Amino acid sequence: MLAFNLVISKYISLSMILKTKLSNFVNMVLSYINKNKLLSFVFLYMLMSLAVDIFFSIDIMIPCLWKTIFSIDCPACGLTRSTIKLIKFDFSGAFQQNPLVYIVIPAILFYLYKDFKRHIDNN
Numbered sequence: 001m002l003a004f005n006l007v008i009s010k011y012i013s014l015s016m017i018l019k020t021k022l023s024n025f026v027n028m029v030l031s032y033i034n035k036n037k038l039l040s041f042v043f044l045y046m047l048m049s050l051a052v053d054i055f056f057s058i059d060i061m062i063p064c065l066w067k068t069i070f071s072i073d074c075p076a077c078g079l080t081r082s083t084i085k086l087i088k089f090d091f092s093g094a095f096q097q098n099p100l101v102y103i104v105i106p107a108i109l110f111y112l113y114k115d116f117k118r119h120i121d122n123n
Contacts, residue, residue, distance in 0.1 A: 032119045046080075054084055079104060 033040040049060045066074035078098035085094035086101060094101050 028120055028123065031123065032116055035119065036115075050080070050084060050087070053080075054087060075100060076104075 052058050052060055061080055064074060064077055066072075067077055076098070079101055082094040082097035082101035083105065085091075085097060086105070
């Protein structure tokens, strides 16, 4: 019985520590979003439009301004479709849509990581 109570108390203390750490992380993320409103809005829009395109096959993306004006593809044309193919694990299809996806997506994730880390270090 004593061992059981010890296990329960350790579980409760661990869960409280995790809850505190999660709460601190959520507060940091909300602070980052509040500080970077434009970046957060663009990121949220991209996530929502990707989700709508993946699950409902409805394209709500803003059309490419370069292609609209000049009627030729810009270097970024196809990145959204390529990202969708990556999410669906179609790596060759993603490469066919736009080979830059394998450079741009890691670069964006690296930038977001470094910027968020800098935000945490400054607070």
